[in-house]
Structure formats: C-alpha cells, structure tokens
Amino acid sequence: MDSNQQLLKNIAAQLMANDKGLLAMDESTATCNKRFADLGIPQNEEYRRKYRELIVTTPGLEESISGAILFDETIRQRAKDGTLLIDILKNKGIIPGIKVDEGTIPMAGFPGEKITEGIDKLPERLKEYHEMGAQFAKWRAVITIGQDLPTATSIKANAYLLARYAALCQEAGLLPIVEPEVIMDGDHSLKVCAQVTTEVLHAVFNALYQHRVDLECMILKPNMVLPGKDASAQNSAEEIANATISCFLRCVPAAVPVIAFLSGGQAAELATQRLNAMHQMFDKVMPWKLTFSFSRAVQQPALEIWKGNDQNIVTAQKALAHRAACNRQANRGEYTA
Ligand code: 13P
Numbered sequence: 623m624d625s626n627q628q629l630l631k632n633i634a635a636q637l638m639a640n641d642k643g644l645l646a647m648d649e650s651t652a653t654c655n656k657r658f659a660d661l662g663i664p665q666n667e668e669y670r671r672k673y674r675e676l677i678v679t680t681p682g683l684e685e686s687i688s689g690a691i692l693f694d695e696t697i698r699q700r701a702k703d704g705t706l707l708i709d710i711l712k713n714k715g716i717i718p719g720i721k722v723d724e725g726t727i728p729m730a731g732f733p734g735e736k737i738t739e740g741i742d743k744l745p746e747r748l749k750e751y752h753e754m755g756a757q758f759a760k761w762r763a764v765i766t767i768g769q770d771l772p773t774a775t776s777i778k779a780n781a782y783l784l785a786r787y788a789a790l791c792q793e794a795g796l797l798p799i800v801e802p803e804v805i806m807d808g809d810h811s812l813k814v815c816a817q818v819t820t821e822v823l824h825a826v827f828n829a830l831y832q833h834r835v836d837l838e839c840m841i842l843k844p845n846m847v848l849p850g851k852d853a854s855a856q857n858s859a860e861e862i863a864n865a866t867i868s869c870f871l872r873c874v875p876a877a878v879p880v881i882a883f884l885s886g887g888q889a890a891e892l893a894t895q896r897l898n899a900m901h902q903m904f905d906k907v908m909p910w911k912l913t914f915s916f917s918r919a920v921q922q923p924a925l926e927i928w929k930g931n932d933q934n935i936v937t938a939q940k941a942l943a944h945r946a947a948c949n950r951q952a953n954r955g956e957y958t959a
Contacts, residue, residue, distance in 0.1 A: 630795070631838060641954050642950055645683075647678075654670050673930075676928060683716065683946060685943075690757075698754075716840055723760070730737075737779055738762065740761070758791075758798070761801060762803055762843075766888075767814060785830045797844045804818050807850065812848065812855075838878075860903065863902075879912050883916065884917070900912060901952060912953070914952075914953070923941045
C-alpha cells in the first residue's frame with residue numbers, strides 16, 4: 623500500500639470511528655439563502671457567517687460528529703473573535719471537508735435532468751483546499767425520477783463526472799465522498815426508487831472501476847430508498863430499511879469502507895428512525911460502516927429556532943447537538959424517541 627492510500631484509509635477510519643457521523647454544512651450560497659428566506663433571516667454574507675459560527679461552536683458537537691463538510695465561502699470565514707471556522711472544527715477534533723462541485727445546471731438536450739458543474743480546473747481547486755486543511759471532499763450528482771426519467775444518458779454522464787472527480791481527489795490526497803442523489807420529488811413508489819437507485823449505483827461503481835478509483839479510499843453518500851414525497855403510500859421505517867439495505871447489498875462493493883446517508887428533505891425524526899431501523903435489522907450482515915452525513919435532518923430544527931436572532935443561539939445549539947446525538951444513537955440501533 624502506498625503512503626497516499628494509507629493516508630486516505632486513515633481519514634475514512636477516523637470519520638467512521640465511535641459510531642459518529644458527518645455534518646453536511648456545505649449549502650451553497652443560493653441554497654443557504656433560500657433556507658434563510660423561508661424563515662425571514664437576512665440573506666447576506668454576515669448572516670451566513672453567523673450561522674456557520676453557531677454550528678461550529680456548538681458545545682459537544684464533536685461527541686457525535688467526526689467530520690464537517692464546508693462550502694467555499696465557509697472555509698474562508700472567521701468567527702467574531704477572528705479564529706478561522708475551520709480551525710475551530712480542527713481544535714474540536716472534527717475533520718474538515720469541502721464541497722467541490724459547483725452545483726447543478728439543466729442538462730442540455732435532456733429536459734428535466736441535471737448535470738453537475740465544476741470538473742474544469744478541479745485539480746487546482748483541490749490543491750488549494752488541501753493546503754487550507756480540508757482532508758476530504760464531496761461531489762453531488764442529482765438524478766430525478768419522473769415520466770421516462772431518469773434517462774440512461776443522464777445516469778452515465780453523472781456517473782462519469784463522479785468517477786473523474788473521485789480519481790482527482792485521490793490523486794490530490796483528499797478522500798472523496800461520492801454522492802449520487804436520487805431525489806425524493808415525485809409520487810413514485812418505494813419500488814421505483816429501489817429500481818432507479820440500483821441502476822444509478824451500478825453505473826457509478828462501473829465508472830469508478832473504469833476510472834481506477836480505489837474503492838477502499840472513498841465514502842459513498844447515497845439517498846435512502848424511499849417512496850416519492852407525494853406518493854399516496856408511505857412506507858414504514860422497517861420497509862425502508864429493508865429496501866435500502868437490500869439494494870446496497872446488491873450494488874455496493876464490500877471494499878467501500880463507509881456509506882454515509884444524505885437526508886434529502888426527510889423530516890429529521892424520520893431520517894433518524896430509518897437509520898436506526900437499518901442498524902437494528904442489518905448490523906450483522908453489512909460489510910460497510912453505515913452512518914449519516916445529513917444537512918437538513920440535523921440542522922433544520924436548529925435553524926428554525928435561531929431565526930437569525932442572537933438571543934436564540936444557545937437554544938439552537940442545543941437542538942443541533944441533540945439531533946446529532948440522536949443520529950449517533952441510531953448508528954448503534956439505540957434511538958428511542
Ligand atoms: P441533506 O441531508 O439536506 O439532503 O443534505 C446532504 C447533502 O450534503 C446534500 O448534498
């Protein structure tokens with residue numbers, strides 16, 4: 623094993639240690655502003671900075687969170703006292719990571735489908751982030767379910783970009799998080815989501831193999847297999863756990879050390895219950911470590927308490943630490959609420 627591979631494996635091992643999970647706090651400026659707008663929070667750099675300071679200074683966050691994914695703006699920001707936010711994380715023993723895709727745009731020729739931008743000049747950007755202290759990276763691809771969607775071409779194009787990105791990260795000494803997100807929008811059934819997720823994961827692992835990505839030195843960040851959010855039949859946590867883990871057992875090679883879920887717009891408690899059910903039902907058969915890399919399912923309750931008001935910071939931080947702790951309990955199959 624060469625030293626770069628050993629280094630990347632060590633990062634993965636640290637991220638999955640002690641049943642902790644990742645916190646995705648890498649919302650782009652546009653996404654963060656949209657969440658702020660929904661709650662009447664001013665949409666400017668200072669409020670985004672304050673919010674990210676609230677997150678990284680949350681007491682006890684490090685008890686449940688092993689790594690935090692940052693956005694380009696955030697990795698450069700400082701707390702009120704002048705300390706870089708990334709240094710606050712490092713001092714708590716939380717490993718910093720960075721979102722390196724540049725968001726999605728409509729895919730030309732494929733109405734209703736998206737493609738991710740950011741592959742041009744990626745090596746230079748990875749080098750800069752590595753020098754700034756990031757140890758892992760994230761790239762998100764979006765797959766939409768709809769009438770005759772997704773197309774095979776969009777799946778293939780998105781898988782190709784995930785593989786190119788992952789290969790470049792490994793070369794740069796950053797552990798890649800590979801995130802193919804089959805989104806929840808629509809009224810499709812659990813079965814349809816399982817079929818699409820299966821197809822997407824096969825395409826992604828085929829592309830990773832062809833691009834000589836070392837599967838032992840990456841994290842997969844998938845969606846749970848869920849019915850569409852407008853589907854008439856919603857399934858139990860056990861049915862979702864069964865559909866999700868059955869799909870992964872068929873599609874995700876055992877060499878992958880960690881699978882860390884996105885939450886995708888699920889209510890915070892539901893995401894935790896479903897993660898908990900997976901651990902209760904399948905811990906003995908899963909070859910990979912299963913954890914969370916949630917954004918909304920950890921942050922949303924805290925954001926709704928904070929609302930941009932300094933007086934609410936302490937309560938918001940308690941809510942954030944609580945959701946993170948609940949998800950860590952779920953990683954042990956011990957979540958009860
Ligand atoms: P959600 O958990 O809100 O889906 O966000 C996770 C993420 O990192 C999306 O890229």
